[in-house]
Amino acid sequence: MPETVEIGLGRSARRGYHLADIALVPTRRTRGSAVVSTAWQIDAHAFDLPFVAAPSDAVTSPETAIEIERLGGLAVLDGEGLWARYEDPAAELAGLDGDTATLQRIYSAPVSPELLRRRIGDLRRSGVRVAVRLSPQHTAELAPHALAEGVDLLVIQGTVISAEHVIRENQSGLNLKTFIADLDVPVLVGGVTNYQTALHLMRTGAAGVIIGYGSHLGSSTHSVLGIEVPMATALVDAAAARRDYLDETGGRYVHLVAYGDLSTGGDIAKALACGADAVMLGEPLAAAAEAPGQGRYWDSTAAHPRLPRSAVVDFTAPSDGERPTLEELLAGPTSDPTGERNLFGAVRRVMGKCGYSTLKEFQKAELIVTNR
Amino acid sequence: MPETVEIGLGRSARRGYHLADIALVPTRRTRGSAVVSTAWQIDAHAFDLPFVAAPSDAVTSPETAIEIERLGGLAVLDGEGLWARYEDPAAELAGLDGDTATLQRIYSAPVSPELLRRRIGDLRRSGVRVAVRLSPQHTAELAPHALAEGVDLLVIQGTVISAEHVIRENQSGLNLKTFIADLDVPVLVGGVTNYQTALHLMRTGAAGVIIGYGSHLGSSTHSVLGIEVPMATALVDAAAARRDYLDETGGRYVHLVAYGDLSTGGDIAKALACGADAVMLGEPLAAAAEAPGQGRYWDSTAAHPRLPRSAVVDFTAPSDGERPTLEELLAGPTSDPTGERNLFGAVRRVMGKCGYSTLKEFQKAELIVTNR
């Protein structure tokens, strides 16, 4: 039974836990790295590392997608991002100065379906697996273009979505259930914050559900909208939905991808221990030397034309020293002791310290709640 | 049953929740903005936005009252403020330097009933609805003047008031029950912090009750007096009083107006979800280019002659850049990602994300308690 508190007379609320509220507890057995695997497989696709790079133009470009595949993960290109709006996104990015108004202006250019097709085709020809993100609003229009070029994973993602979106009286938006059922490619869908929506989205036939909206250092969704995702609770609830759906379908396993409040290896490990099968990483990769954002991070909420819900985060301060490579960030080695680099070396190590060999087993790791 | 803790042997206290302690949880259904309404109606008066501007001389002048009406809200002029004390308040405001002693001096000039009448008359002739605030101490003396000129909404407001104010042994202050019963115009009365006082004030016949005393960044009431209003709890409790009063009267609905700890769209949304019908906004509007405070905010507690309970807040630092318009603050669009602008655009959006069409339905939104 979930923990509830009485906010006032006759009104209760659950208590939600952030990843920062919990920690991992090692158990009576430990394992060396040689007997620990971080392998992840979703649908037919196997990966050495349990992660996808977020569809942020600051992180995922056609170029970084290739490097990220090489390092063991999967990059998601934003199908409504700069690479689908401009012939030469680098020229636009050169003019970016961290100001939200500038970002809004750059993103006011229209998405070109043709450009989107060309980007996907190029990426495909480079030999890597292709993942593309579309917003629920534009999926009906843009998905056919993307799919025509061949996509390995389709990501339908808005900040917070549901399986039932009402756009006018008696008129719904994209019917995810019929849309996904008709597709041949696996679909990741989200963000989701609660049990019920997670269960409903699992029932659309999605291969995976994204938990959270990518909350990061620059996020202000909690201030702008009053919405907050206590990630530990959201993942544990979604894992309950996964379990219930598994039972209801007699064995269909839907993946959970955690997106938000993930800055360090420890954060990623805690998300996995709470039930995530993989993580979606945006800001943690933005510091990379190869990142198209060149030391700045933003996601699509930062460019909203009327109501931006995150600020551009700046990693360019001279005191930061040289920017690390994607390889140092993801796989190490590193000389940085903050936890922000060698993210999956850290995950592998803590899995061993907690005594688990596989990610699925690690979802049973013991947790403790503490004040920091 | 309310949540209580044992402070020590034999003494219990309830636990109170601030808006900052809670967040909104989206549900299984979402709605587009086209099917969301923020309309608010109190007595015969309908508004596009559920808000009144606070009776602060830093925010509400006869000029801003007109603009605020145009934008969909209602401004409350302080009937004991500078416009009722000085022919030319602008001249006084020009001398204001953020120092409390200066503020005390400016407010030591007497209130002129004639000036008050003139201000109301002018405002009335400009064609907008007129709301005026009086303190409980001076209502008996000043209300006849205000009412004679024609007021659409009378606001009787002190920091923390009750329905039963004892001023000498066996002598009470203003009898709100008989006073309000005799009036033709609807009355808002407050501030209130608890169930019982809210219920008693509802029984005076007031159209609405103000919850809270306008706690803002410069407030020190918690330090000066040890009083604090955990707004989420106060609103939920007052909503219980509204429910009980509705039952006791067989259908008289009293509005709750939240006043305090409201800086962003998310704060406003959470207050509405806790049961508020509307919000009273002071400090959030003080940054406006049109605001008479010219980048400074204060309320009447800041000018108290013996015991000021808030400091003058300064928004004039050069780093703040250009000041936004009231329109940008209230209705957007904006390039500011902090949540402090496009306040009601944000409210409309989060209502949709939580799946609600009207403010009344939105009072049932799911809440979660978290650490930030």
Add this chain to the structure above:
Amino acid sequence: MPETVEIGLGRSARRGYHLADIALVPTRRTRGSAVVSTAWQIDAHAFDLPFVAAPSDAVTSPETAIEIERLGGLAVLDGEGLWARYEDPAAELAGLDGDTATLQRIYSAPVSPELLRRRIGDLRRSGVRVAVRLSPQHTAELAPHALAEGVDLLVIQGTVISAEHVIRENQSGLNLKTFIADLDVPVLVGGVTNYQTALHLMRTGAAGVIIGYGSHLGSSTHSVLGIEVPMATALVDAAAARRDYLDETGGRYVHLVAYGDLSTGGDIAKALACGADAVMLGEPLAAAAEAPGQGRYWDSTAAHPRLPRSAVVDFTAPSDGERPTLEELLAGPTSDPTGERNLFGAVRRVMGKCGYSTLKEFQKAELIVTNR
């Protein structure tokens, strides 16, 4: 039943609440200042304000004792402080630079019983009531000198004391029970942090018990010793001891004097509402223009020769502006909105806002627990 938590397997601890964890809740009735009294009487001594000035050489000198009596309180001279060690304390204080080592050197001079007698005699002749503090270790030696000159209230005070102090195997220190029983003057004794010690000290025949050790901004007792006094809980527990002792004696009422974590009027009000009959104020008075510390505050723990447990607090920074008078600090009026001035004007006001006429009634005020 007190609230306990399980720290680990088989070990529980109570949860303690600081004054900062709680706030006052106004009730359905309010009162004007004219019907509120802050009068306090202990033994035969009546005071307009419920407070004693702490036996800190930074606050209480023979001169400030006179002014404090005039303003309605009682100052406690430290019988082992500089006025009992030096002919001309002002000369020593002139050399004080905020460094603990300097303080230790100044306090290494011996206490002179003759000087102590002279100070008491002078004070007596000035016509004010005389209160002197002695440490438990030196009470046996110094009390006869003090009492010979005529003391109205004797304060026996160490950081944390008990009714049963063991100094060698089978050898106890000062026997408070026989010592106090033999005295004609009322005694305040403390500091105390828990129910049982409070009850034992009440049984010594003391007129009042001091709760807490004067924790202030510069205190580090929590770091040095790991001891902390959650003042709200300590007062509520001591009030339970007072109630039980009242029952056990058939009517002997022992006063509780709160000492620590009191910076503002709100803090004082909360302490009174938790059961204190009066407060002991040190640091809040150190900013006064008349204070012998001349803008610095320290108590006896700061001068410990081997293990100081607080730092000298400095109020002399130029940004602080002119120093207030004791009268502004205690009784107002003030232009300072921080809550640190007009302390008892604030207490009177909040008593009225909560609807209480006397301090004894105010001990029943409703409390709420919140995060700040």
Add this chain to the structure above:
Amino acid sequence: MPETVEIGLGRSARRGYHLADIALVPTRRTRGSAVVSTAWQIDAHAFDLPFVAAPSDAVTSPETAIEIERLGGLAVLDGEGLWARYEDPAAELAGLDGDTATLQRIYSAPVSPELLRRRIGDLRRSGVRVAVRLSPQHTAELAPHALAEGVDLLVIQGTVISAEHVIRENQSGLNLKTFIADLDVPVLVGGVTNYQTALHLMRTGAAGVIIGYGSHLGSSTHSVLGIEVPMATALVDAAAARRDYLDETGGRYVHLVAYGDLSTGGDIAKALACGADAVMLGEPLAAAAEAPGQGRYWDSTAAHPRLPRSAVVDFTAPSDGERPTLEELLAGPTSDPTGERNLFGAVRRVMGKCGYSTLKEFQKAELIVTNR
């Protein structure tokens, strides 16, 4: 029954308490310092103070080991540290600049078994008791060398270890049970964070178990790995394991040595009150004038070649003034009021204030949980 909370649907976690979450509560009896003893005995070795200096090259050198023995404690030399890698560690330390990469380089030199033997022999000849730390990975190889020279206490210590370390499928690492059973010298083993591992390690025959991994100001294990040791809970749990093991063996008492989150005398006192028999101190001694780190602190996790988990802490800022001696840090007197000096003078004093004569009795001290 341990306190658990529901993180989400179907998943619970215990709540863990840090030393900072608790405080000591004095009881009805107090004692003078003359009747308080801080004596500690483990196996045949008696010490005036209940502490070992951590095996950090910043703190323990052959020279400081002699001084620490003189002051009443025991220093643990890192058998895999610089004194076992370099003929002249001072020359290496001179080049250390607080940069992790430099530290990694310095520690990349191999450990020389011969050098280790020489260091131990020299130390032995100086007449002090010798304690050496080895990592579980290298114990099998290096312990024979160390033991051949004569070691009084062997410390087998990794960040977080278990009694059952799997290094390959069906292949375990060092079998602590058979290894320790065969030794003549007492062994300290750790770090440990939970009841079960503590119990398993007790069953290896170890004389003592180390609780925690030495979390200090520069530690980032919580960020890097997501592991955190709420020390109060970890100690209480380990004390339960000690009790259960005592019962199971009919009387074998295993010592608990707390390592981590210990900066002040108060922290040490709280650890002892939670059940520790002694503490391991690293960072608190690094400020000493005699410390080989010369104002910098690091432990072995800072030098990890691929994934450092703590930063070098710098105490060299000019504002810190003169560095204290080890004697001032451990035994006083001091003029520093922060709690960071005269650590065991403080412990003795708080034991007296809580009314306890011996460390074993002090483990029953009353605790309180508070917000700071």
